[in-house]
Amino acid sequence: MTGTTVASTPQAATDRPRGAAPLNLADYRAAALKILPTAAFDYLEGGAADEHTVRWNHEAYQRLALLPRVLAGHVGAHTGCSVFGTALDSPILLAPAASHRLFHPGAEAATAHGAAAAGALMTVSTFSSQTVEEIGATATGPWWFQLYVQRDRALTAELVRRAAAAGARACVVTVDTPVTGVRERDLRNGFALPSHGTPANLAHVQGSSTHGAIHDPRIDPAVGWDDLERLRAVCGLPVLAKGILRAEDAQRAADAGFGVWVSNHGGRNLDTAAATLSALPAIAERVAGRVPVIVDGGIRRGTDVVKALALGADAVAIGRPYVWGLAVGGADGVRDVVQTLRRETELAMALVGAATLDDLTADLVVPAGVHRP
Numbered sequence: 516m517t518g519t520t521v522a523s524t525p526q527a528a529t530d531r532p533r534g535a536a537p538l539n540l541a542d543y544r545a546a547a548l549k550i551l552p553t554a555a556f557d558y559l560e561g562g563a564a565d566e567h568t569v570r571w572n573h574e575a576y577q578r579l580a581l582l583p584r585v586l587a588g589h590v591g592a593h594t595g596c597s598v599f600g601t602a603l604d605s606p607i608l609l610a611p612a613a614s615h616r617l618f619h620p621g622a623e624a625a626t627a628h629g630a631a632a633a634g635a636l637m638t639v640s641t642f643s644s645q646t647v648e649e650i651g652a653t654a655t656g657p658w659w660f661q662l663y664v665q666r667d668r669a670l671t672a673e674l675v676r677r678a679a680a681a682g683a684r685a686c687v688v689t690v691d692t693p694v695t696g697v698r699e700r701d702l703r704n705g706f707a708l709p710s711h712g713t714p715a716n717l718a719h720v721q722g723s724s725t726h727g728a729i730h731d732p733r734i735d736p737a738v739g740w741d742d743l744e745r746l747r748a749v750c751g752l753p754v755l756a757k758g759i760l761r762a763e764d765a766q767r768a769a770d771a772g773f774g775v776w777v778s779n780h781g782g783r784n785l786d787t788a789a790a791t792l793s794a795l796p797a798i799a800e801r802v803a804g805r806v807p808v809i810v811d812g813g814i815r816r817g818t819d820v821v822k823a824l825a826l827g828a829d830a831v832a833i834g835r836p837y838v839w840g841l842a843v844g845g846a847d848g849v850r851d852v853v854q855t856l857r858r859e860t861e862l863a864m865a866l867v868g869a870a871t872l873d874d875l876t877a878d879l880v881v882p883a884g885v886h887r888p
């Protein structure tokens with residue numbers, strides 16, 4: 516893809532007046548909008564085509580209301596959990612996002628530090644701007660590796676082996692991107708990932724572009740279930756399939772022991788794909804607790820986390836919000852975004868009468884609007 520590249524790397528906003536400190540994730544978005552070059556903000560913010568799915572992901576949470584239990588007799592709420600054997604302080608994960616250096620000079624290392632400070636698990640993209648070895652050497656918290664299966668399967672195997680050797684605790688195979696969606700903001704901006712965003716993990720590969728295109732021809736469109744089996748054998752790690760929206764696909768993943776990551780890629784690929792929250796209950800029912808179920812897309816408030824867990828997710832992941840934090844404050848911004856969402860989650864749990872994540876059950880959620888018991 517040709518086009519102008521974003522030349523400048525934004526600096527962290529260290530000189531914000533105290534009174535302007537972000538209170539919630541939407542405040543971080545507003546601050547990131549002020550700092551980032553337009554093309555970088557649009558790449559982060561945007562979705563495919565008319566961006567219906569981007570909106571639906573978020574609105575699906577607003578279409579549900581909570582029915583709190585009272586007099587539950589709890590003191591506070593505890594968000595501790597374990598996902599695929601990794602103990603976590605809270606069920607809030609960082610979804611993979613390409614090229615963190617586009618948003619902050621500290622790149623993925625800064626994200627890793629912020630995630631660790633918040634006790635959150637980070638997922639490192641195949642298209643990270645630092646190598647898995649660099650990230651693994653600096654990460655003090657748990658992290659997973661997100662894989663885009665490459666047409667070159669020897670290279671694919673090498674990638675997951677490198678990630679495992681660098682300390683990744685699971686491999687998340689993205690299954691919703693046989694091709695990338697048409698991101699019209701990027702087309703209008705003539706946007707291509709800048710040279711400092713070139714996928715570091717692939718920099719040694721012959722023919723690898725020095726100006727990584729968003730619509731990357733190296734991603735193999737013909738990925739099958741047998742690829743996931745082979746990858747699990749190669750890396751020896753738990754494998755999750757990211758991008759599942761259909762219950763029968765979730766069932767097949769669970770039958771094979773693959774974790775299920777419910778996602779429509781943040782509305783960035785197939786516009787008018789279903790909101791992830793709409794897809795979640797049927798998926799959770801089929802999986803029936805056999806493997807972890809993670810959901811992402813549009814989660815911006817603690818009440819969203821509570822609703823997702825009540826409807827069957829074991830954990831949620833956020834994409835854009837932690838990148839807003841990264842842009843605004845580097846590692847501290849990432850940490851603060853996660854901690855803010857976690858505090859909101861704890862508060863919402865206390866208010867619905869839930870002491871632990873197990874207390875978040877489907878009866879807490881009803882359609883919003885007029886409720887007739």
Ligand SMILES: Cc1cc2nc3c(=O)[nH]c(=O)nc-3n(C[C@H](O)[C@H](O)[C@H](O)COP(=O)(O)O)c2cc1C
Pocket residue numbers: 558559560572610611612613640641642661689757778779780781782783811812813814832833834835836
């Ligand atoms: C800037 C950006 C880059 C992304 N890069 C990747 C990626 O490399 N691999 C991947 O599987 N998903 C990628 N995603 C999708 C996210 O992992 C996640 O599914 C989505 O952002 C969740 O929705 P949310 O941003 O509304 O929280 C990216 C998303 C954004 C916003």
Ligand SMILES: CC(C)CC(=O)C(=O)O
Pocket residue numbers: 613642695728729730731780783
């Ligand atoms: C390089 C891209 C394929 C990364 C991505 O998944 C995205 O921008 O949504």
